Amino acid sequence: MKKPIAITLGDCAGIGPEIIAKAFRDAPELTRGCFVVGDVATLRRATKLIDAGAIPLPVALIESPAEALNVPPRCLPVLQIGALAEPVPFGRLSAEAGKLAAECVTWAAQAALRGEIAALVTAPLNKEALALAGTPGTHYPGHTEMLQALAAAHTHKALAEMPVRMMLANDELRVVLVSIHVSLRDALEAVTFDNVLQTLRIAHAALSASLGRAPRIAVAGLNPHAGEGGLFGREEIDIIAPAIAAASALGLQVSGPFAPDTVFMRARAKPGQPGEFDAVLAMYHDQGLIPVKYLGVEQGVNVTLGLPLVRTSPDHGTAFDIAGTGQADASSLLAAIVMARRLSQLQNL
Numbered sequence: 627m628k629k630p631i632a633i634t635l636g637d638c639a640g641i642g643p644e645i646i647a648k649a650f651r652d653a654p655e656l657t658r659g660c661f662v663v664g665d666v667a668t669l670r671r672a673t674k675l676i677d678a679g680a681i682p683l684p685v686a687l688i689e690s691p692a693e694a695l696n697v698p699p700r701c702l703p704v705l706q707i708g709a710l711a712e713p714v715p716f717g718r719l720s721a722e723a724g725k726l727a728a729e730c731v732t733w734a735a736q737a738a739l740r741g742e743i744a745a746l747v748t749a750p751l752n753k754e755a756l757a758l759a760g761t762p763g764t765h766y767p768g769h770t771e772m773l774q775a776l777a778a779a780h781t782h783k784a785l786a787e788m789p790v791r792m793m794l795a796n797d798e799l800r801v802v803l804v805s806i807h808v809s810l811r812d813a814l815e816a817v818t819f820d821n822v823l824q825t826l827r828i829a830h831a832a833l834s835a836s837l838g839r840a841p842r843i844a845v846a847g848l849n850p851h852a853g854e855g856g857l858f859g860r861e862e863i864d865i866i867a868p869a870i871a872a873a874s875a876l877g878l879q880v881s882g883p884f885a886p887d888t889v890f891m892r893a894r895a896k897p898g899q900p901g902e903f904d905a906v907l908a909m910y911h912d913q914g915l916i917p918v919k920y921l922g923v924e925q926g927v928n929v930t931l932g933l934p935l936v937r938t939s940p941d942h943g944t945a946f947d948i949a950g951t952g953q954a955d956a957s958s959l960l961a962a963i964v965m966a967r968r969l970s971q972l973q974n975l
């Protein structure tokens with residue numbers, strides 16, 4: 627491994643620190659060369675939580691990302707960013723936690739953009755806490771939009787010149803979204819020829835690089851039964867099909883629009899049997915994320931496509947309902963680390 631991978635703390639009132647501690651404790655080979663961008667005291671609390679009564683995992687303070695490459699297995703290296711005045715209670719919205727989570731993501735994104743780290747893996751932050759923080763760098767709906775803004779600023783581009791998209795993937799299904807964190811009303815407005823075509827181009831570029839061949843992309847319709855020939859809406863005829871035709875003319879392997887209620891099962895891979903498609907383009911957040919998360923919150927990975935850096939994340943959130951109980955499952959975070967490593971190796975980082 628040439629460069630370390632940064633894992634951002636997430637919201638410390640949620641399960642982020644706990645799943646990070648579990649990942650380092652239970653998967654020393656996978657987490658080797660990774661370090662946490664966050665708060666040492668919060669991570670020590672997490673190690674005590676997961677090993678109540680036993681000797682907790684040691685937490686090592688590091689001063690630079692490069693030091694993470696020399697930390698022994700089953701030790702949790704932390705690069706201290708920001709600080710909390712006092713520990714944040716589990717499961718409660720906290721502006722301080724939102725502010726610290728954003729500071730960690732900002733630091734890690736900038737380190738990635740400077741080429742100091744191979745990738746960033748973000749533990750979940752809470753979007754309400756982020757908004758509560760109300761400080762510069764926190765006025766974004768989520769990581770995706772924050773990273774887009776940071777990357778655009780770093781490369782001196784306008785936001786529109788740095789289009790990004792969210793992909794959620796597991797071993798069975800990949801889904802790329804036309805719109806992300808907007809109201810359902812606004813999501814309908816976002817189904818435009820340009821947005822659908824841009825999503826197809828971003829998905830094609832990212833998946834061509836990771837699969838080593840052109841991906842077969844299926845496009846979901848917006849309306850029931852993809853509009854049933856215009857009986858239940860005309861977006862498929864007026865917007866989505868023309869965008870698919872334009873993408874096909876560019877040489878992309880795209881088909882659809884397909885009925886949204888059946889396209890995901892057609893794309894789903896089974897052991898030893900690939901799905902009919904490599905990815906599904908979904909018209910809005912819930913249309914695309916429900917099928918992936920329903921297959922199991924423990925296996926999905928969120929990848930931001932279109933950035934000049936590698937960023938992955940677990941597919942679940944801060945789980946305030948179980949934070950501090952020790953019940954959180956670290957599998958999705960581990961899957962996100964595996965994916966980050968694979969994508970950064972493909973880019974020779």
Ligand SMILES: NC(=O)c1ccc[n+]([C@@H]2O[C@H](COP(=O)([O-])OP(=O)(O)OC[C@H]3O[C@@H](n4cnc5c(N)ncnc54)[C@H](O)[C@@H]3O)[C@@H](O)[C@H]2O)c1
Nearest residue numbers: 749750751752753754939941942943944945947948954955
């Ligand atoms: N990557 C991210 O930063 C990210 C991703 C998704 C949601 N979020 C944010 O998280 C907050 C809470 O979202 P939510 O409640 O809709 O979804 P959630 O994923 O936090 O929780 C949904 C359900 O799944 C359970 N769950 C989630 N992760 C789990 C794990 N690792 N182990 C065991 N059970 C787990 C929770 O206990 C809860 O019952 C919101 O602010 C949301 O925006 C952040």
Ligand SMILES: N[C@H](C(=O)O)[C@H](O)COP(=O)(O)O
Nearest residue numbers: 768769770771928939941942
């Ligand atoms: N939409 C994501 C999901 O539900 O899994 C989640 O909110 C994370 O979004 P960011 O990666 O933009 O924080």
